[in-house]
Amino acid sequence: MTGIDSLRNVLELERRKGYTDKAVIGGLDKYLHKQAGQIRQSINNPQLVSGFDELNLANSNYGSYGVDERKRWMTNVLGWLDQLEKTTKTNSSQKVVVSSQTAAAEPRQERREGLDSSVTVIKGITSSVAIKFARLNVRELRDLLYFFPRRYVDYSQRKPVSELIEGEEQTIIGTIWQARVATLGNRKGTEAIVGDKTGNIRVVWFNQPYLAKSFHTNDRVVISGTVGLFKGHKVFASPEWELLKDKELIHTGRLVPVYPLTQGLYPRQVRKWTKETVDGYVWQLGDFLPSEIKTRCQLLDLPAAIAQVHYPDDLTMAERARGRLAFDELFLLQLGVLARKRDWQESQPGNAFHVDQEVISKFLRCLPFTLTQAQERVLQEILTDLKQAKAMSRLLQGEVGSGKTVIATLALLIAAANGYQGALMAPTEVLAEQHYTNICGYLSQVGTQKQGSEPGEGTIRCYTGFLSRPLTIALLTGSLSSNEKERLHHKIGQGEVDIIVGTHALIQKEVEFNKLGLAVIDEQHRFGVLQRSALRQKGFNPHVLVMTATPIPRTMALTLYGDLDISVIDELPPGRQVVKTKCLEPQDREKAYSFLHRQVSNGRQAFIICPLVEESEILEAKAATTEYERLSREVFPNLKLGLLHGQMPGTEKEEVMRRFRSGELDILVSTSVVEVGIDVPRASVMMVEGAERFGLSQLHQFRGRVGRDKEQGYCLLISEKLSPEARERLRLMEKVHDGFVLAEKDLELRGPGEFFGTHQSGLPDLKLAKLTDLRSLELVRQEAITLFQSDPNLNKAEHQPLRQQLSRAWSRGAEWS
Ligand code: ADP
Numbered sequence: 001m002t003g004i005d006s007l008r009n010v011l012e013l014e015r016r017k018g019y020t021d022k023a024v025i026g027g028l029d030k031y032l033h034k035q036a037g038q039i040r041q042s043i044n045n046p047q048l049v050s051g052f053d054e055l056n057l058a059n060s061n062y063g064s065y066g067v068d069e070r071k072r073w074m075t076n077v078l079g080w081l082d083q084l085e086k087t088t089k090t091n092s093s094q095k096v097v098v099s100s101q102t103a104a105a106e107p108r109q110e111r112r113e114g115l116d117s118s119v120t121v122i123k124g125i126t127s128s129v130a131i132k133f134a135r136l137n138v139r140e141l142r143d144l145l146y147f148f149p150r151r152y153v154d155y156s157q158r159k160p161v162s163e164l165i166e167g168e169e170q171t172i173i174g175t176i177w178q179a180r181v182a183t184l185g186n187r188k189g190t191e192a193i194v195g196d197k198t199g200n201i202r203v204v205w206f207n208q209p210y211l212a213k214s215f216h217t218n219d220r221v222v223i224s225g226t227v228g229l230f231k232g233h234k235v236f237a238s239p240e241w242e243l244l245k246d247k248e249l250i251h252t253g254r255l256v257p258v259y260p261l262t263q264g265l266y267p268r269q270v271r272k273w274t275k276e277t278v279d280g281y282v283w284q285l286g287d288f289l290p291s292e293i294k295t296r297c298q299l300l301d302l303p304a305a306i307a308q309v310h311y312p313d314d315l316t317m318a319e320r321a322r323g324r325l326a327f328d329e330l331f332l333l334q335l336g337v338l339a340r341k342r343d344w345q346e347s348q349p350g351n352a353f354h355v356d357q358e359v360i361s362k363f364l365r366c367l368p369f370t371l372t373q374a375q376e377r378v379l380q381e382i383l384t385d386l387k388q389a390k391a392m393s394r395l396l397q398g399e400v401g402s403g404k405t406v407i408a409t410l411a412l413l414i415a416a417a418n419g420y421q422g423a424l425m426a427p428t429e430v431l432a433e434q435h436y437t438n439i440c441g442y443l444s445q446v447g448t449q450k451q452g453s454e455p456g457e458g459t460i461r462c463y464t465g466f467l468s469r470p471l472t473i474a475l476l477t478g479s480l481s482s483n484e485k486e487r488l489h490h491k492i493g494q495g496e497v498d499i500i501v502g503t504h505a506l507i508q509k510e511v512e513f514n515k516l517g518l519a520v521i522d523e524q525h526r527f528g529v530l531q532r533s534a535l536r537q538k539g540f541n542p543h544v545l546v547m548t549a550t551p552i553p554r555t556m557a558l559t560l561y562g563d564l565d566i567s568v569i570d571e572l573p574p575g576r577q578v579v580k581t582k583c584l585e586p587q588d589r590e591k592a593y594s595f596l597h598r599q600v601s602n603g604r605q606a607f608i609i610c611p612l613v614e615e616s617e618i619l620e621a622k623a624a625t626t627e628y629e630r631l632s633r634e635v636f637p638n639l640k641l642g643l644l645h646g647q648m649p650g651t652e653k654e655e656v657m658r659r660f661r662s663g664e665l666d667i668l669v670s671t672s673v674v675e676v677g678i679d680v681p682r683a684s685v686m687m688v689e690g691a692e693r694f695g696l697s698q699l700h701q702f703r704g705r706v707g708r709d710k711e712q713g714y715c716l717l718i719s720e721k722l723s724p725e726a727r728e729r730l731r732l733m734e735k736v737h738d739g740f741v742l743a744e745k746d747l748e749l750r751g752p753g754e755f756f757g758t759h760q761s762g763l764p765d766l767k768l769a770k771l772t773d774l775r776s777l778e779l780v781r782q783e784a785i786t787l788f789q790s791d792p793n794l795n796k797a798e799h800q801p802l803r804q805q806l807s808r809a810w811s812r813g814a815e816w817s
């Protein structure tokens with residue numbers, strides 16, 4: 001008799017005896033405390049194990065209850081037992097293999113090694129296998145539990161041999177009559193004849209002669225695969241197979257998981273290992289989600305979800321499992337961003353700025369243009385934030401050329417007017433330098449520049465006329481000499497510089513601001529959340545303005561930037577035109593070159609972007625150099641070409657950009673470093689090689705670099721021969737000129753990882769959650785907000801598992817306090 005059966009007997013007896021605690025000698029509690037562990041072991045459905053745990057029989061307190069309480073308790077436990085029985089029954093009738101054939105499934109071997117143990121505790125995972133798993137980011141048992149199949153093959157349709165249908169995925173259970181090494185085609189393989197009561201079928205495995213050894217006459221075997229026809233006879237060719245022993249089927253006869261693999265990992269092994277891990281360890285996961293949320297959102301328990309996502313009972317369960325796990329991902333993400341926002345805004349007071357209208361008007365009067373309505377609106381939103389004694393946390397979105405920099409400059413000016421320092425961080429030196437030049441350009445309209453007197457002060461300028469004192473602005477990049485850097489660090493530390501423009505160099509630990517009050521971060525998606533907080537920590541809770549030219553779809557904004565308020569400049573300055581865009585194939589390249597020639601002879605300039613080389617800036621730089629040499633020699637020998645890539649020293653880059661901007665160069669050959677922000681009014685052609693490798697948003701950014709004055713701009717996208725779908729995607733560039741629409745498309749077609757490189761962003765991984773599903777996202781967000789409001793620091797006892805999970809999810813460097 002199993003533990004479950006005797007438990008039921010005891011409880012029924014207790015009920016019959018009128019809840020007098022006389023059913024067992026010594027009382028029910030003593031019995032339960034002793035037996036609970038064993039009973040638990042005999043439950044082989046992980047979904048029910050957690051239900052069992054909730055009954056908490058190991059710590060039962062029956063003896064101390066009054067009769068009414070005892071009745072309630074009894075109904076509860078017996079109800080659970082009924083449910084267990086029901087599930088076991090339906091399960092065994094649904095499964096292909098009924099239990100009389102498999103013998104009763106073995107009790108699950110619950111194992112005690114912690115989930116942070118190395119995967120090598122699983123039998124068969126040697127250290128060299130572990131290295132292969134590490135390539136898939138699977139190192140600990142927990143990772144293996146969270147190593148999800150990409151999809152499933154449906155081998156659940158069991159058929160008698162006589163009813164097999166050609167061309168469908170089906171499963172048979174039969175007996176091996178014969179198995180041998182055979183020559184199939186002209187290679188050795190394995191051939192077997194398998195039969196059941198209704199007939200026999202030939203089964204062959206190409207190129208796997210060694211399989212013959214695994215099969216013996218009269219072995220029972222399960223074969224899953226597609227039935228084909230060979231010389232008029234049905235045959236299984238290289239199907240999945242599994243000998244029928246006392247184990248649950250994992251390769252055949254069910255929904256079989258298909259895992260992502262890497263060289264040297266094979267599907268059968270991986271399935272065996274994931275099964276063993278799930279069976280042995282999933283119980284340790286517990287569940288970190290509060291049960292009200294699970295009930296409200298109808299979510300599976302975590303252990304059940306993990307078990308089902310690997311080895312689902314059916315597609316509905318697989319879907320539900322994925323739903324639960326996707327919920328977790330988004331929920332943890334949301335809680336994390338909410339906590340960040342709270343930390344920044346509420347844990348400590350921010351600096352309320354006084355906004356001096358005089359300073360603003362003075363600045364605006366001197367611009368050669370008036371602000372667009374959208375710029376006006378956004379400026380007011382920002383100024384309103386700056387006046388609060390609560391740190392601003394705002395994302396400013398606006399297409400390339402929509403005029404974000406002017407707005408940022410004004411905000412920096414306000415900070416300076418309040419006696420605070422302001423920093424502007426850009427993702428590349430080229431951009432930092434350009435911002436510096438532009439800001440200086442704006443300021444010089446008003447102020448008179450005081451030249452620095454010390455040598456090496458080219459990166460510091462000083463303006464009078466804005467404030468009651470001189471306004472100092474400096475450029476800090478990695479390419480300064482260490483002497484210059486040191487001097488600048490000193491000045492920054494002393495508060496002798498008001499506005500500092502720079503690259504990552506700004507967040508190095510040597511940089512200590514005297515009084516940082518506003519941090520502006522340009523082109524956000526190049527920076528991770530972590531860099532965002534690094535700059536934030538340089539000041540005493542400074543205001544933060546993040547600018548991006550990549551339109552961010554609403555779902556994305558809610559998740560990845562859920563900690564930021566959002567402003568949008570949705571209007572371009574007047575007179576901007578649509579850049580004519582054309583997708584071309586390699587054979588059109590010559591025509592494209594002559595077009596460039598003509599444009600240059602009309603006094604225009606052109607960009608040629610080299611293909612993206614993922615993962616290696618060095619290779620990308622090399623490829624760009626080769627292309628530059630070829631173009632200079634063979635295609636445009638009479639024109640002046642320049643080369644720009646990420647490996648060049650900053651001074652060289654600046655020099656090339658300066659020459660291009662001044663019109664000294666006709667064509668700039670570049671890697672994707674020009675993607676963001678570069679402003680060259682006379683450039684009219686953007687030619688992109690290997691266009692298919694870039695995201696649509698990125699291409700849109702490139703395109704934004706041309707047509708910046710009255711002259712028509714052109715964008716030529718050259719790609720390899722493409723599949724119809726890939727071609728269709730690229731073609732969108734010809735028709736669509738709205739960055740938001742392109743961004744939505746990108747997200748839909750390429751997923752969030754591609755879109756923003758979430759891997760580098762310090763955010764939790766999203767493996768299952770779809771960021772395109774706005775509805776479920778808003779549901780999750782609502783749940784997160786509700787929970788956050790009721791227990792913002794997750795201090796309640798019942799939230800401790802959640803708190804732990806949260807810090808685990810955000811662990812890659814991101815602190816949770
Ligand atoms: P973004 O940073 O959003 O790409 P910028 O601030 O660099 O855009 O502005 C792009 C160009 O447009 C700059 O040359 C800038 O001087 C100019 N500009 C900005 N705002 C306006 C406006 N309201 N009217 C006309 N030109 C503008």
Ligand code: MG
Nearest residue numbers: 401404405677
């Ligand atoms: Mg810009």
